Amino acid sequence: xxxxxxxxxxxxxxxxxxxxxxxxxxxxxxxxxxxxxxxxxxxxxxxxxxxxxxxxxxxxxxxxxxxxxxxxxxxxxxxxxxxxxxxxxxxxxxxxxxxxxxxxxxxxxxxxxxxxxxxxxxxxxxxxxxxxxxxxxxxxxxxxxxxxxxxxxxxxxxxxxxxxxxxxxxxxxxxxxxxxxxxxxxxxxxxxxxxxxxxxxxxxxxxxxxxxxxxxxxxxxxxxxxxxxxxxxxxxxxxxxxxxxxxxxxxxxxxxxxxxxxxxxxxxxxxxxxxxxxxxxxxxxxxxxxxxxxxxxxxxxxxxxxxxxxxxxxxxxxxxxxxxxxxxxxxxxxxxxxxxxxxxxxxxxxxxxxxxxxxxxxxxxxxxxxxxxxxxxxxxxxxxxxxxxxxxxxxxxxxxxxxxxxx
Amino acid sequence: xxxxxxxxxxxxxxxxxxxxxxxxxxxxxxxxxxxxxxxxxxxxxxxxxxxxxxxxxxxxxxxxxxxxxxxxxxxxxxxxxxxxxxxxxxxxxxxxxxxxxxxxxxxxxxxxxxxxxxxxxxxxxxxxxxxxxxxxxxxxxxxxxxxxxxxxxxxxxxxxxxxxxxxxxxxxxxxxxxxxxxxxxxxxxxxxxxxxxxxxxxxxxxxxxxxxxxxxxxxxxxxxxxxxxxxxxxxxxxxxxxxxxxxxxxxxxxxxxxxxxxxxxxxxxxxxxxxxxxxxxxxxxxxxxxxxxxxxxxxxxxxxxxxxxxxxxxxxxxxxxxxxxxxxxxxxxxxxxxxxxxxxxxxxxxxxxxxxxxxxxxxxxxxxxxxxxxxxx
Ligand SMILES: Cc1cc2nc3c(=O)[nH]c(=O)nc-3n(C[C@H](O)[C@H](O)[C@H](O)COP(=O)(O)OP(=O)(O)OC[C@H]3O[C@@H](n4cnc5c(N)ncnc54)[C@H](O)[C@@H]3O)c2cc1C
Numbered sequence: 001x002x003x004x005x006x007x008x009x010x011x012x013x014x015x016x017x018x019x020x021x022x023x024x025x026x027x028x029x030x031x032x033x034x035x036x037x038x039x040x041x042x043x044x045x046x047x048x049x050x051x052x053x054x055x056x057x058x059x060x061x062x063x064x065x066x067x068x069x070x071x072x073x074x075x076x077x078x079x080x081x082x083x084x085x086x087x088x089x090x091x092x093x094x095x096x097x098x099x100x101x102x103x104x105x106x107x108x109x110x111x112x113x114x115x116x117x118x119x120x121x122x123x124x125x126x127x128x129x130x131x132x133x134x135x136x137x138x139x140x141x142x143x144x145x146x147x148x149x150x151x152x153x154x155x156x157x158x159x160x161x162x163x164x165x166x167x168x169x170x171x172x173x174x175x176x177x178x179x180x181x182x183x184x185x186x187x188x189x190x191x192x193x194x195x196x197x198x199x200x201x202x203x204x205x206x207x208x209x210x211x212x213x214x215x216x217x218x219x220x221x222x223x224x225x226x227x228x229x230x231x232x233x234x235x236x237x238x239x240x241x242x243x244x245x246x247x248x249x250x251x252x253x254x255x256x257x258x259x260x261x262x263x264x265x266x267x268x269x270x271x272x273x274x275x276x277x278x279x280x281x282x283x284x285x286x287x288x289x290x291x292x293x294x295x296x297x298x299x300x301x302x303x304x305x306x307x308x309x310x311x312x313x314x315x316x317x318x319x320x321x322x323x324x325x326x327x328x329x330x331x332x333x334x335x336x337x338x339x340x341x342x343x344x345x346x347x348x349x350x351x352x353x354x355x356x357x358x359x360x361x362x363x364x365x366x367x368x369x370x371x372x373x374x375x376x377x378x379x380x381x382x383x384x385x386x387x388x389x390x391x392x393x394x395x396x397x398x399x400x401x402x403x404x405x406x407x
Numbered sequence: 408x409x410x411x412x413x414x415x416x417x418x419x420x421x422x423x424x425x426x427x428x429x430x431x432x433x434x435x436x437x438x439x440x441x442x443x444x445x446x447x448x449x450x451x452x453x454x455x456x457x458x459x460x461x462x463x464x465x466x467x468x469x470x471x472x473x474x475x476x477x478x479x480x481x482x483x484x485x486x487x488x489x490x491x492x493x494x495x496x497x498x499x500x501x502x503x504x505x506x507x508x509x510x511x512x513x514x515x516x517x518x519x520x521x522x523x524x525x526x527x528x529x530x531x532x533x534x535x536x537x538x539x540x541x542x543x544x545x546x547x548x549x550x551x552x553x554x555x556x557x558x559x560x561x562x563x564x565x566x567x568x569x570x571x572x573x574x575x576x577x578x579x580x581x582x583x584x585x586x587x588x589x590x591x592x593x594x595x596x597x598x599x600x601x602x603x604x605x606x607x608x609x610x611x612x613x614x615x616x617x618x619x620x621x622x623x624x625x626x627x628x629x630x631x632x633x634x635x636x637x638x639x640x641x642x643x644x645x646x647x648x649x650x651x652x653x654x655x656x657x658x659x660x661x662x663x664x665x666x667x668x669x670x671x672x673x674x675x676x677x678x679x680x681x682x683x684x685x686x687x688x689x690x691x692x693x694x695x696x697x698x699x700x701x702x703x704x705x706x707x708x709x710x711x712x713x714x715x716x717x718x719x720x721x722x723x724x725x726x727x728x729x730x731x732x733x734x735x736x737x738x739x740x741x742x743x744x745x746x747x748x749x750x751x752x753x754x755x756x757x758x759x760x761x762x763x764x765x766x767x768x769x770x771x772x773x774x775x776x777x778x779x780x781x782x783x784x
Contacts, residue, residue: 010483012714065455132743134669137742137743138672138673138677138742139672139673139674142672142673161743162743174556205747205749206747206749206759207746207747207748208746208747208748208753208754210748214743214746214747221687254577271533271535272535273531273535274536274537274771274774282770283774284770284773284774285770288770331689336731339760339764340768340770343536343764343768344530344535344536344559344560344764344765345532345559345564346558346764347560347605347606347607347611347761347764347765348560348603348604348605348606348611349603349604349605349606350603361600362441362604363441363604364603364604365603365604367601369560369603369613370532370560370613371558371600378606378760379606381760382606382757382760384655385735385738385739385746388739389739389742389743389746393739393742394683394739395680395683398680403690
């Protein structure tokens with residue numbers, strides 16, 4: 001039956017989440033959530049928050065309880081993420097709990113589950129993702145990193161690129177090439193690598209915003225025990241695809257978009273507009289806010305529809321791609337509205353006003369000129385350009401949709 | 408009607424191009440930008456003395472070459488294509504425009520020689536894009552004046568040897584009358600400058616004037632009636648900045664074409680995907696049409712005030728929309744490579760972002776154009 005409002009159980013769950021957030025978010029952790037300059041939170045604060053969530057059993061919303069997850073339904077996950085953003089809590093790093101965890105849960109050995117999952121939850125292991133290579137971006141299956149069989153070990157050599165937080169990660173999940181077959185997808189192996197192994201070198205990549213978050217990883221004859229293979233050798237693509245599907249399930253963009261647009265409107269009430277009132281009252285700006293609101297609410301209902309289809313066990317089909325495309329486009333749109341609110345103060349480079357997701361490498365001052373939101377707005381604008389590039393670029397998502405339409 | 412450049416203009420463009428290719432290469436510029444001063448005194452000297460660029464569009468009577476808006480357009484476009492940091496725009500376009508109207512020959516001569524660098528302090532924290540939002544006050548003090556107030560995000564101010572400051576000698580904060588222009592020494596007692604980098608690798612400052620004493624000669628032009636001059640020079644500035652944007656966009660379009668032709672995925676150059684071909688064609692078209700809008704603004708600078716202002720606002724809208732589309736898609740089509748500090752594309756994108764918001768946003772100029780059109784009808 002179609003029903004827009006939350007039911008009583010869902011409302012009770014929402015109140016429980018609210019009370020928890022209220023009781024446990026410190027000002028420092030909240031600042032790390034509210035003053036993010038990209039989708040990446042300040043490492044230390046985000047880990048601190050993960051530990052608090054872990055103590056409550058909520059660090060992994062989508063994992064089954066037997067592995068230490070919250071075991072929540074898709075709806076509960078949605079409610080939690082909405083309340084989390086509204087309360088200003090930072091996200092937990094996705095590479096471990098959201099990405100590698102499900103791969104191990106779905107395809108790992110009992111030993112791998114017993115060793116890695118608890119350490120992932122506690123934050124003792126901090127993960128990075130080693131998929132992309134200089135020659136294998138959108139065409140991921142063409143990856144070349146060599147992994148040669150040496151009895152109990154695989155010996156890995158080659159280069160990965162764009163690896164988020166590889167500089168602070170102690171573990172990485174990699175796709176490596178163990179064999180050459182007729183199809184490029186075959187011969188790929190999903191491998192867990194201890195980043196402290198001899199032969200692993202990590203070099204920084206600096207973003208246009210001056211932040212060091214991405215890296216290159218070079219492997220030079222790195223010996224990795226075969227017990228770190230997830231799934232079977234040469235069949236890592238299956239694991240990677242499983243991970244991807246899992247990752248996409250229960251993802252929702254609308255909750256965060258709503259909260260961000262609220263913040264933009266609030267900021268627009270604080271600055272003068274081009275007319276006589278505040279910027280929020282300007283005709284042109286009001287129209288932009290209204291358009292964004294409409295776009296977000298239609299996405300929200302779309303996400304509810306996808307959620308309820310998923311709850312009935314239907315495979316996501318087109319919805320994952322549609323949500324990725326529209327969600328990231330709207331994230332970018334909101335950063336554009338943010339720039340409008342910032343006005344001329346949005347030209348200033350003042351990362352010191354925010355809580356960037358990694359060390360800032362360009363020269364900058366200590367004090368902040370103009371309002372804080374204006375200082376953060378251009379960094380968000382620049383960094384958010386990545387949203388339509390990673391996790392399957394929006395062009396690739398459109399190619400997927402075109403195929404689904406039979407084109 | 409004639410849209411061809413003269414031989415001299417073609418020559419001006421090509422000599423500036425080769426000079427900048429040699430002296431303002433990508434890596435060198437980045438290094439200069441992140442150095443302590445953030446600009447290069449050598450390059451500035453070179454532009455003034457070796458090329459005579461700084462005075463190219465200024466009258467021969469002050470040592471210039473006597474060019475006009477078209478020369479400014481050519482110069483700005485090439486400075487944009489090379490992402491020049493140094494304050495040609497602030498000094499030789501904006502300040503020189505204001506000083507010319509005020510008949511300040513000595514100051515103009517110093518500019519042409521390369522001895523003076525200017526910043527125009529007009530914007531205030533609460534003023535957004537309005538030139539007449541002036542809360543800074545100048546009160547008479549004997550034969551001179553005392554200035555007090557606050558200016559925000561003044562481009563190139565940390566590099567300036569001279570500040571031009573709009574201040575109120577009469578009226579209320581948003582009145583059109585009562586605005587005067589003053590020449591202020593940034594080192595004068597009572598001037599407190601907080602400098603900072605801008606996202607495009609240049610510098611700006613917030614400046615507080617606390618009872619700053621200047622003498623009678625500091626007043627540029629006549630007392631209380633400077634707004635129309637400031638608005639006129641504002642339109643000159645939009646045409647020039649629009650030309651810089653053309654240079655920036657030309658590079659973004661070309662770099663994207665070059666990159667997609669050599670980047671291979673799925674066993675072929677990504678430029679062979681029709682989705683990307685159409686995107687690049689749209690980028691190219693936006694550049695061509697924005698170029699037309701900049702030409703119109705440049706050639707309308709001597710028209711009556713309404714025509715001039717409409718053409719300037721039209722250019723700012725057209726250029727602003729093109730900058731956004733071209734900048735964002737240049738990054739998108741570079742994939743991850745668009746998100747690094749290593750390639751020029753990100754640097755051009757950042758400059759594009761600042762130009763888009765400078766001298767009035769797209770929304771601001773769309774509203775201004777609509778208002779001007781109403782009045783004319
Ligand atoms: C901020 C950021 C963080 C990242 N973090 C990680 C990480 O932690 N680990 C990791 O492994 N990777 C990571 N990546 C890499 C990311 O997955 C790749 O950037 C992405 O897969 C695109 O690959 P590429 O950069 O090589 O671009 P390319 O594949 O070269 O694409 C360039 C352009 O061509 C387009 N294109 C390509 N093929 C087609 C086609 N067939 N049809 C139409 N258009 C096409 C693309 O959409 C894009 O616009 C990250 C990237 C970014 C920007």
